[in-house]
Amino acid sequence: MFVGHALLAFAVAALAAERRGWDGRRTLTLGAVAGAFATIPDVDVAYALVGLLEWRVADGALGASTAFWDASRVVHRSVTHSLVVGAIAAPAFGLVAVRGAGRATLARGVAGGLLLSLVGIAFAVDGPLAAFVTGLFVASGILVAATARRTSLSPTTVGLAALWGLWSHPWGDLVTGSPPEWLYPFASPVLSSRVVLHADPTLHLLGAFAIELAVIWFALATCCRLTGRSPVALVDRRAAVGGAYGIAALAxxxxxxxVSYHFVFSILGVGLLCGAIRTPPSPTLPRSLGRDRRSPVPVSVPSVDSLLDVSLTGLAAVTIALVAYALVYLTAVAPA
Structure with missing residues (x-):
């Protein structure tokens, strides 16, 4: 779901900007900033790296992933996923984006006070580990805001993009794991358990995976809309090869x-192969890196159409593979 958080925030922010009449470049910039802010809450998984310290080679690759995710549950989806924390952090990140010597100094001083208060609250409520994770969250947000300051976006717009990115993130976790602590540091009386899409755990996983694919389709369709391209026209027929993946349900x-690694890696591999393997040469744009303009050195750079072709064809292949797998599973494997 890491990718889905960013892409959902990107697509909604970009379409909102387009609706307001913004030009294509500013629209995509706003979407990118919102998407970057939407990834920040998951910085708390950095603590999970300590789980790898307890992993032994004898445990195998699956043991490494298990150790990682077991450690991540200690602080994952807590302080960084809070709507309350996001409501305080977002305007602070907007203040970081203020330009001008005099105004910027004051604004960043206020932002620093707000963000340091979040670290202090996390320390008071849950101790040094929560404070450490909050510090990573704050540092990541400052980095994104400082980068956004170099764009044409106003500090207010950056703050709104931060708020949307931070507030949109927790909802994507409702079907894939334990729900976030919505109102940290306060108790969260609602949505305290995972949303179950189906009693069959495999069908639940397939449903969650389908939601992720739908979000990616939404984001890529938004890119096509903003750049004047047709997503359907860019999907190559080689995506149909994904239908062969249905046999994996029997094997x-x-x-x-x-335990989903074997499914996720294999089905994504199908999409990667279908998207990357091409019979005709990819369209390229010449580019010169030489100083002598009279004899430029051509460099092959994938065009926007080529990148979208690869992405959409790969995504279509994964979608077809998922449908094929689900059909075979329902007809031949699922318990009656």
Whole structure:
């Protein structure tokens, strides 16, 4: 779901900007900033790296991933996923984006006070580990805001993009794991358990994966809309190869949220192969890096159409593979 958080925030922010009549470049810039802010809450998984310190080679690759995710549950989806924390951090990140010597100094001083208060609250409520994770969250947000300051976006717009990115993030976690602590440091009385899409754990996973694919389709369709391209026209027929993936439902253990690596990596591999392997040469744009303009050195750079072709064809292949897998699973594997 890491990718989905960013792409959902990007697509909605970009379409909102387009609706307000913004030009294509500013629209895409706003979407990119919102998407970057939407990834920040998951910086708390950095603590999970300590889980790898307890992993032994004898445990195998699956043991490494298990150790990682077990450690991540200590602080994951807590302080960084809070709507309350986001409501305080977003305007502070907007203040970081203020330009001008005099105004910027005052604004950044206020922003620093707000953000340091979040670290202090996390320390008071849950101790040094929560404060450390909050510090990573704050540092990441400052980095994104400082980068956004170099764009044409106003500080207010950056703050709104931060608020949308931070507030949109937690909802994507409702079907994939334990719900976030919505109102940290206060108790969260609603949505305290995972949303179950189906009683069959495999069908639940397939449904969650389908939601992720839908978000990616939404984001790529938004890119096509803003750049004047047709997503349907850019999908190559080689995506149909993904239908062969249905046989995997008969050959491998049905995946669940607890053990899904074999399914996720293999189905994404199908999309990667279908998207990357091309028979005709990719369209390229000449580019010169030489100083002598009379004899430029041509450099092959993938065009926007080529990148969208690869992305959309790969995504279509994964979507077809998911449908094929689900059909075979429902007809031949799922318990009656």
């Amino acid at each position: 491998a253990t049905p995946p669940t949220l607890a």
